[in-house]
Amino acid sequence: MKVFVAAAVAAGLLSAAPAFANMELAKAKNCLTCHSVDQKLVGPAYKDVAKKYAGDSTAVAKLAEKIQKGGSGVWGQMPMPANPVTPEEAKTLATWVLSLK
Structure with a gap:
């Protein structure tokens, strides 16, 4: 039973890792200066973007x-300015934003 619980906890942590990593990328690229996950700042909340698209x-x-x-x-x-991100980083950020509910 203990092994099952440990495996379930580990699986949960691993499944949360990509979302955390993408939040870290958003922080690193200064996206959170103008955006937030759940409230409008200068730009729209990411959850509103996800809902729109x-x-x-x-x-x-x-x-x-x-x-x-x-x-x-x-x-x-x-206007939203151009951002110094690679195409792969932009795709990662866009995918993450669209995954937010």
Whole structure:
């Protein structure tokens, strides 16, 4: 029984690791200066972004491009600047944001 509980706890920690790692990437790339997971700051809350793009099969590509190149008009007039991230980092961030509920 103890082995089962230990395995279940370890599996839970491993499944949480990617979300934590992506939050760490968002922190490292200064995304959290303007965004938060659950409340609007300068830019929209990540949960609002996830909700807006739910069901959009092209959302990861759209958001990854927006993360890299910046943009304006989707969430108001405040522009989002281009961000110094690699294409893979942008895709990782976009995938993470879209996974938030």
